[in-house]
Amino acid sequence: MKKSILIVAGEISGDLHAAGVVREFKKKSPGTEFWGIGGDHLAEQGVELLQHTDRMGVMGIGEVLKQYSFFKGVLKQICAEVDRRKPDAALLVDYPGFNMRLAAELKKRGVKVYYYISPKVWAWNKKRIPKMAKVIDRLMVIFPFEVDLFKGSGLKVDFVGNPLVEQIDDFLSSDWKSLPWQSDRLIALLPGSRKQEIERILPAILSAAKLLEKTFPDASFIIASPNDRIKKLVEEKIFQCLEKPARLDVVCGEAREVMRQAQAAMVASGTATLETALIGTPHILVYKTSAFTYWFAKSVVKISHIGLVNIIAGRTVCPELIQDAATAEALATETGKLMADTPEQRAMLAGYAEVRQLLGAKKAAENVASILCG
Numbered sequence: 001m002k003k004s005i006l007i008v009a010g011e012i013s014g015d016l017h018a019a020g021v022v023r024e025f026k027k028k029s030p031g032t033e034f035w036g037i038g039g040d041h042l043a044e045q046g047v048e049l050l051q052h053t054d055r056m057g058v059m060g061i062g063e064v065l066k067q068y069s070f071f072k073g074v075l076k077q078i079c080a081e082v083d084r085r086k087p088d089a090a091l092l093v094d095y096p097g098f099n100m101r102l103a104a105e106l107k108k109r110g111v112k113v114y115y116y117i118s119p120k121v122w123a124w125n126k127k128r129i130p131k132m133a134k135v136i137d138r139l140m141v142i143f144p145f146e147v148d149l150f151k152g153s154g155l156k157v158d159f160v161g162n163p164l165v166e167q168i169d170d171f172l173s174s175d176w177k178s179l180p181w182q183s184d185r186l187i188a189l190l191p192g193s194r195k196q197e198i199e200r201i202l203p204a205i206l207s208a209a210k211l212l213e214k215t216f217p218d219a220s221f222i223i224a225s226p227n228d229r230i231k232k233l234v235e236e237k238i239f240q241c242l243e244k245p246a247r248l249d250v251v252c253g254e255a256r257e258v259m260r261q262a263q264a265a266m267v268a269s270g271t272a273t274l275e276t277a278l279i280g281t282p283h284i285l286v287y288k289t290s291a292f293t294y295w296f297a298k299s300v301v302k303i304s305h306i307g308l309v310n311i312i313a314g315r316t317v318c319p320e321l322i323q324d325a326a327t328a329e330a331l332a333t334e335t336g337k338l339m340a341d342t343p344e345q346r347a348m349l350a351g352y353a354e355v356r357q358l359l360g361a362k363k364a365a366e367n368v369a370s371i372l373c374g
Helices: 011-026 040-044 060-064 068-085 096-108 126-135 163-172 195-215 230-239 255-261 272-279 291-300 308-313 330-334 342-359 365-373
Strands: 004-009 033-038 047-052 089-093 113-117 138-141 156-157 185-190 219-223 249-250 262-266 283-287 320-322
Touching: 004 011, 004 068, 004 096, 011 033, 011 040, 011 113, 011 163, 011 365, 033 040, 033 068, 033 255, 040 060, 047 068, 068 096, 089 096, 089 365, 096 113, 096 126, 113 365, 138 365, 163 255, 163 272, 163 342, 163 365, 185 195, 185 255, 185 272, 195 219, 195 230, 195 283, 195 330, 219 230, 219 255, 230 249, 255 272, 262 272, 262 330, 272 283, 272 308, 272 342, 283 330, 308 342, 320 330
Parallel strands: 004 033, 004 089, 033 047, 089 113, 113 138, 138 156, 185 219, 185 262, 219 249, 262 283, 283 320
Antiparallel strands: none
């Protein structure tokens, strides 16, 4: 009888990391059936998708509430499939708003729950740790400082390494690809991978790019889009924007290549900021969300930074321009400081080296697959 594993990765970054685990797991147990929620990367690994990340990738309290009935329906759908298929285990990847509720349902059904990429309790609420210990059988974390947070909770926790380290190292050893840059002064624009991020962040980034042309008249900009669906949304938004640079292109599925070739980048808060740092491209972090979501986040977040690079370093390595501070003028000014060999650029690159050392060199996907195999 084939082994069956439920896998749930509700966002693009989680989909990528989960796909690496599935690939490594199949080397150890090639007949295993994986099914659940994910995106294009998991689909490429032969995972049967009941829902795609394009629909699941929503961020912010207000945005989630608007789709409450949808998420409730998806949870019900997954639980019904669990009752029917009776999986041997479940691998839940990041995506805590949904996955923690699912973990509780799985626990009731006697399904062993493995959780990869911990909910950020160090930022939001450490009081959630006892609940996590009740519904998760094994937690695999990607930041070394996370292990100590769970001491005394009774939860088995493993630091498996950060999946981006190995992925980026492999990428940096690959050949460069041709991209449609229109000059030799290259600036990457990464406005996010969700619809609401594109709608709120892209206009500010485009206006900033237009202002940068005053200082760098020959500047060329490329927007990196994760897939065709988001690319279409980006192109629609560009068409609607009155202020945009003259030399502008959009590419799909080549975010890391765009980062690698650029001299500087404007990047939406999230995994992409850490990717940019590991690649070695100077960048600024930008984020805008709804007024309600921002107010709520400010009331509960317990840390001084939101960017992963700054959190890992424990200090400001990259400027964070958030909400009202993310004006076109501020974005252009901070990005302009990184376009040459400046004190700001040198300090940032030194910070990158420090972060890289802190993350170590463990092979995360292989380690997770080994744990999952038992």
